Amino acid sequence: MxxxxxxxxxxxxxxxxxxxxxxxxxxxxxxxxxxxxxxxxxxxxxxxxxxxxxxxxxxxxQGFRLRKTSGDRKQATGVDARKVRALWLLLHELGAVRDPSEAALTAYVQRMTGVDDVQWMRGECYVASNPQKHWQARAELVIETLKKWGMRFLPGAIVQLKDEVHARHRQGLLTQEQRECARQAFERGLDPNVGFDAHNFVWDNLRAAVGRPFPPRSN
Structure with a gap:
């Protein structure tokens, strides 16, 4: 007992x-x-x-960090914060980000927006590099930038993962559920113009098709 x-x-x-x-x-x-x-x-x-x-x-x-003291700043749990963390972990999975930790993400958010935590991504910040929209919501800026970063890696990674799915299918290693995930991935047409969300949909289904529902353990 x-x-x-x-x-x-x-x-x-x-x-x-x-x-x-x-x-x-x-x-x-x-x-x-x-x-x-x-x-x-x-x-x-x-x-x-x-x-x-x-x-x-x-x-x-995968990036979760324990808070050492009760006085530490509480992490945000809203939709934007979850999107940012999910994109950060995806970039780590794709090899674009070396450190998936919350501390590394916080440093990135600070560089982009001038605030020192995902929790404080509210409001707008000035973006000198965007002549059409100098003032942009902080959360929107971070999310869009991470998606653009992801698109530098996702198309090539999808091609490689499709080859792996083909190989596992030929070997008879896919379950019925995995075959359905593969079908959804291969039926979705992709080109650079369809953007990040469509590519991410394909990536998630291919990853599920090979039995990797979440990014692998980091070194």
Whole structure:
């Protein structure tokens, strides 16, 4: 039977995993896939403590950072903040960003907008390089810039991943669900004019088709 101390530690781990999920912007399928792959169960309630620690370690490797003191600035959990973090992790997955951590993202946001945390991306900032729209919403600026950065890498990465999907299909390694993801990816026509969102849709489906629902562990 678990002791009171073990139960308290277990409760703490559950809270931390939930915080990490929220801050990394994980949807339900991705979250469950991580629990199963790292902890051996699709639910925290049925997972042993060592499994929870493995899940938490994995989420830390993807950019989640523990706050050391209660006085630290609270991280934003709004839609824009989740988009920015998701784009940052995608760029890390594509090899464009070396450091996926929150600290590295904060430094990037500060360079772009003059504010020192994703939480403070509200309001507008002056963009000297844009003659048609000098003043732009900070969140919009960061998101658009990250998407443009992603488009330098996504088309080539998609070509490579399509080859991998073809190879796994020929070997009979795709499940029915993975074949459906592959179908959606291959049916979507892509050219530079369709933009980031269409490319990201294809990338996500190809990644699911090869069994990689979330960026791999960073070194």
């Amino acid at each position: 678990a002791t009171a101390k073990q139960n308290a530690y277990r409760t703490k781990l559950i809270k931390l995993v939930h915080v990490a999920r929220r801050e990394l912007g994980l949807d339900e399928p991705t979250y469950r896939a991580i629990l199963l792959a790292q902890g051996g169960q699709e639910s925290l309630s049925s997972m042993p403590i060592d499994g929870m620690n493995k899940v938490l370690d994995y989420l830390k490797a």
